[in-house]
Amino acid sequence: MLKVAICGGSGYTGIELLRILAGHPMVEVTAVTSEKSAGRRLRDLFPHLHTYGSMIYEPMEKERLLGKAELFFLALPHGASQEAAHYFFSMKKYVIDLSADYRISDAPVYESWYGTPHQFPATLQKAVYGLPEIYRNRIRKSRIIANPGCYPTGALLGLLPAVRNKIVDTGSIIIDSKSGASGAGRKADVAVAYCEVNEGFKAYGIGTHRHTPEIEQEISGLAGKKVTVDFTPHLLPVDRGILTTIYAKLSKTISQDKVFAAYHAAYKKEPFVRVLGPGVYPNIKNVRGSNFCEIGLKLNARTNTLIIVSAIDNLVKGASGQAVHNMNIMMGFEETEGLSSIALFP
Amino acid sequence: MLKVAICGGSGYTGIELLRILAGHPMVEVTAVTSEKSAGRRLRDLFPHLHTYGSMIYEPMEKERLLGKAELFFLALPHGASQEAAHYFFSMKKYVIDLSADYRISDAPVYESWYGTPHQFPATLQKAVYGLPEIYRNRIRKSRIIANPGCYPTGALLGLLPAVRNKIVDTGSIIIDSKSGASGAGRKADVAVAYCEVNEGFKAYGIGTHRHTPEIEQEISGLAGKKVTVDFTPHLLPVDRGILTTIYAKLSKTISQDKVFAAYHAAYKKEPFVRVLGPGVYPNIKNVRGSNFCEIGLKLNARTNTLIIVSAIDNLVKGASGQAVHNMNIMMGFEETEGLSSIALFP
Amino acid sequence: MLKVAICGGSGYTGIELLRILAGHPMVEVTAVTSEKSAGRRLRDLFPHLHTYGSMIYEPMEKERLLGKAELFFLALPHGASQEAAHYFFSMKKYVIDLSADYRISDAPVYESWYGTPHQFPATLQKAVYGLPEIYRNRIRKSRIIANPGCYPTGALLGLLPAVRNKIVDTGSIIIDSKSGASGAGRKADVAVAYCEVNEGFKAYGIGTHRHTPEIEQEISGLAGKKVTVDFTPHLLPVDRGILTTIYAKLSKTISQDKVFAAYHAAYKKEPFVRVLGPGVYPNIKNVRGSNFCEIGLKLNARTNTLIIVSAIDNLVKGASGQAVHNMNIMMGFEETEGLSSIALFP
């Protein structure tokens, strides 16, 4: 049994890790931290975690945690992860960082979007961006993974085959994303109060959201040149799910069938991506609680535009499920171990 | 008191007309029709309409209705309105048609998108597209109004100042819209069942939605040339509201301040459009139950793109409220009569 | 025009007062206070209040406010209202207190449930419990009104005819209430975060909720003897609405028809209560945004039990609408002035 610790276990991604790992046969969770809930039982905060019995939240004391686990999931706020990830990595542990701290490989770009310099550029260079559909081989050999952001996961899986196969003009990419409220985290904030979100819908952070450089970095990598995108996030009145609608002008004459063929070829061996048939489009409800990504496609001949729609559960494929997937790859487990549940529908 | 009849009064737009008109001091509703509920009291189907006392749904018998009212609101299904609108108009009545039947002035375009020819081309030429922010003067002199579709209303109010002022490249317009479930109408259909829509979100009709030619017709009119757009509707798990996120490349170098100035100039005298300040974006929750349209703007200098967001209540500004606004203009009433309620928040 | 001030105008009941009063032709809102938002425009916090133009939240400085208004709505937290109500009342102003501070006429009972003594027992004795359906005549002559709690309003309107007519055994009353999330107020608290409330449902404060003594006080008054009740509140995943299901054993043999007759008789002149027919039950959706209370009845002969169901909008009939109703009565306005809107459905 692999011993794992979860640093930051009282937020939504932390408890989602606990939910998934409770069903993972190769893993034992040996420590869970929470600063503000230290000393309290997991089940007293979250009754559904009763299967963890009398397990208690611990304070985040790195030295003490070190001996408790071989692999550390970091579900800490951005910024706080920098040092923790560096510490555990330097102490020869496996690290999967769910924050943004190790996702932007270019430290000045990180600093310009996150407002704080990166203290550990050497460690940053070791980190692998944990999107298995792009970096499976590098993940396999790595000990430190920067788990992708929720929005970038949906956007990149939607764009990957189109960009790799040079189907679209990368100067024309527009990414219109809609996320459920759990993406904002678990916090005391009027902005996420029930009556403010329910029956509402809005855009936010237009042109300034921090997931923008992450998307651009990876699209640029796939395209082999620097790409800039429009990215607009919206807040959906649902618990979970991200639907991303992507628009890009075709770069060449191509039939819709050929586009589908490119997508099927790209994902046929992927355990967690399913490409839907023509005229069928994803629904976040069909992936809720699962690690799957659904993709739908439409080539609009009237406007010479490819429209790509992807759906994921932001807490699973967009965070904790993908983190477990990365763990499975790193540790040589079956990739789908712990992640085979079907979506909860309805 | 103006006597009005509502043809098709048991759907969501019909009962919304009844709700609004109950507070309109110059109007008396003298007849309401419903084929399947004929003979039943309004309040037995809709307890909130108890203020209509013992008023009963009638069958749609045009000749008998003729003497009952001076103005006819038609909230009938597309296709069914063609003949009814023509009949009442030809009998010298005022007609406000909430269906799509008289919105597309080019009969072949109508036929190609709606699959049925237009039987009354002469009447079609008389109909005025009832978006007051564009056609107020023509509405004032008309007797037959094609009330705009819900999606087109949100899209056109968002685009109007940018297109009129040639701020954007009209070849690059992308309209990503999200509508609440009342937009699908009141019907027995698994697709709109609570458990199918709740906690879900999806795109539908990508590139094929019938509101596309309506948007293109009006944008073309504003631009003075034929414009084609990408339009993608989505289904939101809320009762009411349409948020529309529009992307268009700038056609020239312009500052964000000047864009705001163009929008403020275009709408400063409009009673139902409010342009929000920089960094503030619309929320459908802030217009729910009201006839207002909120507009937010962002000029993304990194990508040379103007992003416009508009929010309306699809049943009010997107349907029945706009219909009452058109009536007020046609009849010379105060434009805001019956329409001054503030949004219901939360 | 009656000049009114709203003390505590940035919570949900405060902004609901602003929404309702915006449509009241006899009233001018001259001041709105908020400690934490003092200096900010109403519309900057709440875009739907744009009709208030550049009106600004003021700090709660009683002496300065005194000259600005003749009537003061207090939407302050429990405890904070005690002194403010006393002050404005003693300065000869009209006071409508939406807090619980003046609802419990027995000061020791107040202290035992609210944990703090009442500082102004003389003023307390002057206050009239503002449920018009019981105290209309006393309200008319009063200058200080204790506006009823949301749960008590629904429970009392449901029970009034049954208790007054001695139809039920008052020793057997069980009140099972379900309230929308706005009842918890507008606050930064994880417990009311969207993802905690949405798709959830729970009971809370069983046997200990502070509305219990308020219900018991009024039921005891109607019964002419001391009555104790079971009251269980629950949290519904909706913005607005309280549905109350009440169970009481019959105290005598009576037909269901006679029970209906008693209810119709009790409420036939009431502008805001409607009794539904046999087999028809209230839905909070049918009263949303309106000042109406719907009541349904079932006499279960198998168990000798009367089941009463009432529905109100907790922010309107359960708070701000009832406060305006009380103002209308006190000032001699038409009772329905500003309160005639129909529910927003759907």
Next chain:
Amino acid sequence: MLKVAICGGSGYTGIELLRILAGHPMVEVTAVTSEKSAGRRLRDLFPHLHTYGSMIYEPMEKERLLGKAELFFLALPHGASQEAAHYFFSMKKYVIDLSADYRISDAPVYESWYGTPHQFPATLQKAVYGLPEIYRNRIRKSRIIANPGCYPTGALLGLLPAVRNKIVDTGSIIIDSKSGASGAGRKADVAVAYCEVNEGFKAYGIGTHRHTPEIEQEISGLAGKKVTVDFTPHLLPVDRGILTTIYAKLSKTISQDKVFAAYHAAYKKEPFVRVLGPGVYPNIKNVRGSNFCEIGLKLNARTNTLIIVSAIDNLVKGASGQAVHNMNIMMGFEETEGLSSIALFP
């Protein structure tokens, strides 16, 4: 591998069986029927069932199905199950009937509530009511199980220890239940349309719901005498979950601690029931997607009443999960096999 068939696999309980069985290591689903979807792939109706590959809905031809499976789950409408259950049982198969047809052991009582006589009284006498917490030993030896109704499951688990231990007066039981919309089934019906259910809440079938005799039968069995109860169902705007609030007068002087002790004793060995601590109450959100039942208790000394609250997922513990639990018991599998997932929170 046990071969199982699902008769009626396109409703919510049918697809929930498919979801659960997809993760059950001892079971192979060999046939799924649906009259209206016969010939279509499961995944074409329900994309989340893509793991069933190209499996197709079959028509319900009993003779042909007979050879395909050893155990038949019947998720058919009430009435339709009578014959199917009898047939497969008489052909020596295992039958788990999720309809109400075999739950009421007294055929005249069945007929009086369901309006149709029972055709197979001999088979009816063989059927065991499948609530493992009461009938585990009989289930183990049975070949035909009447899987309990969703409301009865929540009510009975709440009442079992109190009734068995004679803590409450069985003449005073009031059961106030609130169910999510999936309890109404998957159907084309305006009454379950999104805009009718969302933001609404109502009681229905007061005193007449068909689950009443089922609850009374089992409570009578536990009490050793005929018991009549008040049962009121309500419709919650959530997908899943039933919260049941039960009121009963104490039959004797007892401390709250002793009541808790009785509940802990009753359920300490039960894998799917958890009794919460004093002051902590269940939330349907904490059991969503899981087979767990949460129970909370409050002894209200002021009114001499025990208030019991239980929460289940109506589709899991209230239907398909309990059916799989019954299968596990009948077949000698580990009881928790396929049912160990934690609730999906948030």
